[in-house]
Amino acid sequence: MSALIELDGVRKTYRSxxxxxxxxxxxxxxxxEGEYVAVIGPSGSGKSTxxxxxxxxxxPTEGRYVLAGEDTSSLDEAALAAIRNRRIGFVFQxxxxxxxxxxxxxxxxxxxxxxxxxxxxxxxAIAALARVGLGDRVDHRPGELSGGQQQxxxxxxxLVTEPALLLADEPTGNxxxxxxxxxxxxLDELHGSGRTIVLITHEPDVAARARRNLVIDDGVITVDRxxxxxxxx
Amino acid sequence: MSWxxxxxxxxxxxxxxxxxxxxxxxxxxxxxxxxxxxxxxGQGAQQxxxxxxxxxxxxxxxxxxxxxxxxxxxRGGFGxxxxxxxxxxxxxxxxxxxxxxxxxxxVTTGSVSLVNGSTNWTTSLVGTTTDWLDVRxxxxxxxxxxxxxxxxxxxxxxxxxxxxxxxxxxxxxxxxQQVTVNGTRVTVVGVLSSxxxxxxxxxxxxxxxxxxxxxxxxTGSTSDTVSTIYVEAASADRLSAAYQEVQTLLATRHGVxxxxxxxxxxxxxxLVETANETNRTFTVLLGGVAAISLLVGGIGVMNIMLxxxxxRVREIGLRKALGAAPSVIRRQFLVEASLLGLTGGxxxxxxxxxxxxxxxxxxxxxxxxxxLATLAALATALALGVGFGVYPAGRAxxxxxxxxxxSE
Numbered sequence: 001m002s003a004l005i006e007l008d009g010v011r012k013t014y015r016s017x018x019x020x021x022x023x024x025x026x027x028x029x030x031x032x033e034g035e036y037v038a039v040i041g042p043s044g045s046g047k048s049t050x051x052x053x054x055x056x057x058x059x060p061t062e063g064r065y066v067l068a069g070e071d072t073s074s075l076d077e078a079a080l081a082a083i084r085n086r087r088i089g090f091v092f093q094x095x096x097x098x099x100x101x102x103x104x105x106x107x108x109x110x111x112x113x114x115x116x117x118x119x120x121x122x123x124x125a126i127a128a129l130a131r132v133g134l135g136d137r138v139d140h141r142p143g144e145l146s147g148g149q150q151q152x153x154x155x156x157x158x159l160v161t162e163p164a165l166l167l168a169d170e171p172t173g174n175x176x177x178x179x180x181x182x183x184x185x186x187l188d189e190l191h192g193s194g195r196t197i198v199l200i201t202h203e204p205d206v207a208a209r210a211r212r213n214l215v216i217d218d219g220v221i222t223v224d225r226x227x228x229x230x231x232x233x
Numbered sequence: 234m235s236w237x238x239x240x241x242x243x244x245x246x247x248x249x250x251x252x253x254x255x256x257x258x259x260x261x262x263x264x265x266x267x268x269x270x271x272x273x274x275g276q277g278a279q280q281x282x283x284x285x286x287x288x289x290x291x292x293x294x295x296x297x298x299x300x301x302x303x304x305x306x307x308r309g310g311f312g313x314x315x316x317x318x319x320x321x322x323x324x325x326x327x328x329x330x331x332x333x334x335x336x337x338x339x340v341t342t343g344s345v346s347l348v349n350g351s352t353n354w355t356t357s358l359v360g361t362t363t364d365w366l367d368v369r370x371x372x373x374x375x376x377x378x379x380x381x382x383x384x385x386x387x388x389x390x391x392x393x394x395x396x397x398x399x400x401x402x403x404x405x406x407x408x409x410q411q412v413t414v415n416g417t418r419v420t421v422v423g424v425l426s427s428x429x430x431x432x433x434x435x436x437x438x439x440x441x442x443x444x445x446x447x448x449x450x451x452t453g454s455t456s457d458t459v460s461t462i463y464v465e466a467a468s469a470d471r472l473s474a475a476y477q478e479v480q481t482l483l484a485t486r487h488g489v490x491x492x493x494x495x496x497x498x499x500x501x502x503x504l505v506e507t508a509n510e511t512n513r514t515f516t517v518l519l520g521g522v523a524a525i526s527l528l529v530g531g532i533g534v535m536n537i538m539l540x541x542x543x544x545r546v547r548e549i550g551l552r553k554a555l556g557a558a559p560s561v562i563r564r565q566f567l568v569e570a571s572l573l574g575l576t577g578g579x580x581x582x583x584x585x586x587x588x589x590x591x592x593x594x595x596x597x598x599x600x601x602x603x604x605l606a607t608l609a610a611l612a613t614a615l616a617l618g619v620g621f622g623v624y625p626a627g628r629a630x631x632x633x634x635x636x637x638x639x640s641e
Contacts, residue, residue: 052635055554057554057633057634057635057638058633058635077558077559078558078559078560081553081556081557081558081559081561082556082558084553084554084555084556085555085556086556090554090555092638096547096550096551096554096638098548098551100245100249101245109552109555110555110556112238113552113555113556113557113558113561114556115235157555
């Protein structure tokens with residue numbers, strides 16, 4: 001398998017006034033295509049910072065981040081936006097759907113920024129919704145959907161660009177157990193079809209669904225182990 | 234993201250906050266429509282003045298009594314003195330001295346009551362000579378003008394303005410009828426056509442024209458002075474020659490130099506110029522007020538766009554996370570602000586044009602909507618949207634996606 005993600009001596013320091021906070025203190029990690037990785041850690045451990053860096057939402061203070069063969073460390077905002085658009089699909093804890101837009105309109109949004117023509121966007125958005133089992137909810141607004149359904153719309157939006165990396169930040173944090181199961185099954189399925197998934201969570205049973213766990217504490221990776229299906233494979 | 238997509242998403246955002254957008258647009262609407270109306274009022278007034286002055290007759294010189302200086306050195310304004318006499322007017326008819334003039338009409342004015350049986354009508358009494366009809370470019374609707382003989386004799390004949398005739402005689406023909414003026418019976422020999430030049434009820438159609446001698450008899454005046462002498466030049470080309478001749482002749486007759494003349498001569502052009510200057514001042518003044526209201530409208534747009542950026546921080550963060558470059562976000566907010574401005578401009582133009590139809594009926598003042606001013610107002614509205622949208626759009630573009638996504 002070729003490497004999708006390579007982090008090389010990555011540090012991130014936040015400065016607030018005269019106070020310097022080292023959120024990440026030297027991360028070296030390689031994630032291959034097709035892996036299903038969970039990043040686990042208590043709050044304040046630096047896992048959100050790691051998620052932001054992996055998602056190209058922020059740049060490391062030091063070190064190198066290569067995503068799909070492209071060094072992102074020195075890119076400007078517009079180039080980062082293009083990479084996010086092409087390579088990364090985000091799923092957030094708070095879903096982050098636009099309430100005034102119907103499901104398919106929310107899903108087509110990344111394709112709008114990719115500059116695709118409208119008929120193709122609609123076709124692909126509807127296909128992505130069907131993929132997550134919401135083919136009959138295409139014209140519903142987020143307010144008319146349950147939490148689990150909303151998160152599935154968000155997954156559809158993350159998938160619609162066929163990204164190399166699916167990045168999920170506490171995707172089940174706002175869901176009841178039933179919906180959590182639904183969403184995790186969906187992620188399993190996506191992994192089964194070859195998708196690379198990085199999941200950030202603090203829930204051990206969610207992390208257990210992944211094939212590899214990275215435990216992060218105080219800005220460094222303390223444990224890197226294979227789990228479940230991954231360990232037995 | 235294409236421009237069309239951007240416009241569509243801007244429209245969606247505006248629709249999502251209908252009331253707020255409507256109130257913002259209202260500021261621009263008021264500004265734009267008041268600009269159109271004030272400029273229209275100014276131009277309407279200008280047009281009306283030009284029409285009125287045109288109606289005076291073609292290539293006309295208007296001689297008015299000059300500013301008088303009394304013994305204490307106090308100078309009165311033009312028209313305050315009584316330095317022009319009937320004899321001056323007679324002298325001006327001398328073709329040898331004034332070869333470029335074709336008609337001379339002295340005018341005395343007064344106010345009289347005309348009585349026909351039980352009908353009583355107060356109007357202005359114009360005393361003049363037979364040249365008046367041609368010099369003032371007037372026409373007769375019925376009957377005839379008074380003759381030179383009648384003028385010389387001071388005969389008791391009158392020619393009535395169209396409105397005066399209908400007030401006194403209704404649908405009856407007044408020609409040959411008699412009216413009583415201060416106890417004297419006067420025969421109506423003719424009726425003037427309506428001058429039609431001015432939209433507002435003008436004195437042009439409400440007057441009684443009589444020989445100048447008759448006028449002094451009817452008003453009991455013993456003075457020999459006239460209020461104005463109209464001199465018609467043979468053609469527009471000879472207007473300035475006529476001007477020189479009239480000036481020289483009157484100066485000689487009055488024993489003054491042209492520098493301290495006790496009379497003044499105006500041409501139509503100079504009258505138009507003076508009137509337009511006054512109108513222009515008003516237009517600039519009102520236009521300035523309207524421009525300020527536009528500015529306030531523009532600040533309203535900026536205010537709303539800033540609120541909108543603050544309120545939609547999460548949306549902006551999400552759009553950025555999904556791949557919107559800062560320039561795309563900036564463009565989206567700029568387009569939104571421009572749409573607000575443009576909508577305000579379009580509605581403002583409609584309201585302004587509608588106002589231009591309604592206003593003349595309310596205030597008896599013509600409003601001329603100029604295409605140029607309308608286009609300029611639209612362009613201004615759009616520019617206001619863009620101009621006042623730049624800052625909020627820049628703020629939106631600079632938001633970092635993580636901070637934006639995290640905000641509650």
